[in-house]
Amino acid sequence: MMAEGHPGGESLLFLTDEQLRKGIEAMFFAYRGFTADPDRILHDQGYGRAHHRAIHFINRSPGTTVNNLLTILGVTKQSLNRVLRALIEDGLVESRVGTRDKRERHLHLTEAGAALERELSTAQRARMRAAYRVAGPEAVAGFRMVLEAMMDPDMRRHFAALKEGA
Amino acid sequence: MMAEGHPGGESLLFLTDEQLRKGIEAMFFAYRGFTADPDRILHDQGYGRAHHRAIHFINRSPGTTVNNLLTILGVTKQSLNRVLRALIEDGLVESRVGTRDKRERHLHLTEAGAALERELSTAQRARMRAAYRVAGPEAVAGFRMVLEAMMDPDMRRHFAALKEGA
DNA sequence: CACTTTATGTCAGCCTTGTTGACATTCCAA
DNA sequence: TTGGAATGTCAACAAGGCTGACATAAAGTG
Structure with missing residues (x-):
């Protein structure tokens, strides 16, 4: 296995099994850090990571349909539905019947939902910002x-x- | 939002909420890809992500103790024990009583365990390698x-x- | 030696979040 | 009108976290 050049330098240096393993481990440990702050906040409110994901993407794309969310999150509708039901019951998410297509439900955060979203994303962004600053x-x-x-x-x-x- | 590109220059460009949100979403989607291949392989064998993590770190630090593993993985001993028990019963992991301290169990992969580790890490490294090459x-x-x-x-x-x- | 601490394992029970399968409803569109 | 799409719901189940309690053996400490 000998090296050939790559725009920018000796790419092979980064493609040894050892380097790749370190990248894998870095992903593992970093993802733990990445989710740690929101996890703490959510746990205190009786929610989990699944609720966070739903809240995040509803905030990101207000009025998105259940099906859209399903595709993005990559879970089953039963699984998502359990989470959405809780968020709707607790008044964090509002589900509006579609006007054009009344089968669809368009999802929006309520003011309370938006407040939780801000709390979560502020914490997560703070960590990301710190990492960005360092790097x-x-x-x-x-x-x-x-x-x-x-x-x-x-x-x-x-x-x-x-x-x-x- | 006015930005000029300047290597090492105005880091503020990367610290807008919008940029941070994109980083957060990139982590979410990338982690899905990161675990996708091993998940498939493991599912076929009746194992899950937890087994993968144990196998990975036992391979990485042969002879590591249960307590070490516990710290690195950040789970409870009951949770880890469930996973280790399965791996030991299935002959993928060997647990050796410590010589210096007989309370400790030192963990090693068997040949079968090492074979599964290779299969998993080959798949995961392939994706990592591809991403590295592109980037x-x-x-x-x-x-x-x-x-x-x-x-x-x-x-x-x-x-x-x-x-x-x- | 007696006592405490440490390392590990195990049982029981709970939670979240994922899964499949079955089935009902509503409603758009051919 | 009928088929299919979008949604919701019920039931059952599994993985993999968690806590709490308890057991054992070995090591450390007074």
């Missing part, structure tokens, strides 16, 4: 590039759509 | 820097220890 802008660009390349193509599409949409 | 070496360095900065300090310590150890 610097060049690192951030690389970070985003690698993450995007790691996604499944379908998810990359959804991710890109969110980018433009919001 | 390029500079991006990889940034990726790793941001991930490390995102970890909780404790986990960063464990991560660093793994780096040197293996």
Whole structure:
């Protein structure tokens, strides 16, 4: 296994099994940190990570349908429905029957839901901001590039759509 | 939002809420891709992500104790024990009583365990390698820097220890 | 030696969040 | 009018977290 060049330098240095393993472990440990703050907040309110995901994407795309959310989250409708039901009952999410297509439910955060969303995303953004500051802008660009390349193509599409949409 | 690109320059470009949100979403979607391949393999064998994590770190630090593993994985002993019991019963992991301290159990992969580890890590490394290739070496360095900065300090310590150890 | 602490394992029970399968309702569209 | 899509709901189940309680053996400490 000998190296050939790559725009930017010796790419092989980063493709040894050892380097790849370290990348894998970095993802594992970093994801734990990534979810730690919201998890704490949510646990205090009797919610879990699934509720966070729903709240995040409803906030991100107000009026999104249940089916859209299903696709983005990659879970079954039964699983999502359990979470949505709780959020609706607790008055954090509002489900409006579609006007054009009355089968669809359009989801919105209530003021209380938006408040929780702010609390969660403020905490999560703070950690992300701190990491970005430490690593610097060049690192951030690389970070985003690698993450995007790691996604499944379908998810990359959804991710890109969110980018433009919001 | 006026931005000029300047290497090492105005880091503020990367610290807008919008940029931070995109980073958060990128982590979410990328982690899904990151675990997708091992998840498929494991599901076929009746195992889950928890088994993968145990196998990974036992392979990474052969002879590690249950307590070490507990700390790194950040779960309760009951939870880990359930997983280890299955792996030991199935002949993928061997638990050896410590020689110096006979209370400790030192964990090793059997040949069968090592074979599964190779299968899992080959798949996961392939995805990582592909992402690295697309993004390029500079991006990889940034990726790793941001991930490390995102970890909780404790986990960063464990991560660093793994780096040197293996 | 007696006592305490540590490392591990195990039982029982609970929660969240995922799954499948079956079935009802509503309503758009061919 | 009929088929299919979108949604909701019920039931049952599994993985994998958690807590609490308890047991055992070994090591450390007075």
